[in-house]
Amino acid sequence: MNRRFQDLKIWFDEFCAKYTCSADTDVVFNLGVKTSHTNRVVDLITKIADELGADITIATACGLLHDAGRFPQFSEYRTFSDSRSVNHAKLSALVVNESGILGELFNKSESEIIMLAILNHNKIAVGSDISADALLYTNMLRDADKLDILNIMVSHYESPVDEKDGIELGLPDLPIVTESVMCTAEAGEAVSYADMQCLNDFRILQIGWAADLNSPTACRIFRDARFVERIRGFLPTGARIDKLCERVTTELDRMIMNPAEVFLGNQLQEKNLSAD
Numbered sequence: 001m002n003r004r005f006q007d008l009k010i011w012f013d014e015f016c017a018k019y020t021c022s023a024d025t026d027v028v029f030n031l032g033v034k035t036s037h038t039n040r041v042v043d044l045i046t047k048i049a050d051e052l053g054a055d056i057t058i059a060t061a062c063g064l065l066h067d068a069g070r071f072p073q074f075s076e077y078r079t080f081s082d083s084r085s086v087n088h089a090k091l092s093a094l095v096v097n098e099s100g101i102l103g104e105l106f107n108k109s110e111s112e113i114i115m116l117a118i119l120n121h122n123k124i125a126v127g128s129d130i131s132a133d134a135l136l137y138t139n140m141l142r143d144a145d146k147l148d149i150l151n152i153m154v155s156h157y158e159s160p161v162d163e164k165d166g167i168e169l170g171l172p173d174l175p176i177v178t179e180s181v182m183c184t185a186e187a188g189e190a191v192s193y194a195d196m197q198c199l200n201d202f203r204i205l206q207i208g209w210a211a212d213l214n215s216p217t218a219c220r221i222f223r224d225a226r227f228v229e230r231i232r233g234f235l236p237t238g239a240r241i242d243k244l245c246e247r248v249t250t251e252l253d254r255m256i257m258n259p260a261e262v263f264l265g266n267q268l269q270e271k272n273l274s275a276d
Ligand SMILES: [Fe+2]
Pocket: 066, 067, 088, 089, 121, 122, 145
């Protein structure tokens, strides 16, 4: 761990402690989930950045700060559902910006990259107005974040915990998939959080994340964890869902076999567009 990251971690731990010292056990449990999530995202983004030869300090800063807004969000609204509270990525950017910590540890362009990664980490698609460098770190963060959220969710499906509202976003566990959500997934498009009406919709959204991965490391971790097969076990039986899972698995294997198409291709394309 280098000095700049150590200093950033000291700031982050002090920031979190303001919220995690609550006497409310629900707050302590749910913010504990987010603290652990953050630590694992830092580990995951380190692996992804290392393989791609990206700057580890910038990458780990993105991982550490991306969900800072979750702490004030849950403390105030008692939910991690953005649609029922606030956009947590914007709140993360706001608290990081107000603290001035990036200006103390990073230069202007590094700080901008970190802020853009934070702001874009939870968007259904990254905006086209972002520089190639910012896109690189944003995509690494999005991959690391998705992988760990999947790990939390699949572990929860397999061994449910009582304090589940924060994890399941308060969605009812109905034996159906919303037709519009299924159609979106079948079209190969990303399902929006706002369109989810039940827990199975969230499971379909999570299976679809495979197609939105950007790095070979993330694709391999996704496949090796068998997320698609494990989530499938909690969805209703039926040929449509079987076919969707098959297609996603095939696409994942294709991405692993052709890594240049997955990430470097995107980056090169972006750089070419920037050069015009
Ligand atoms: Fe997040």
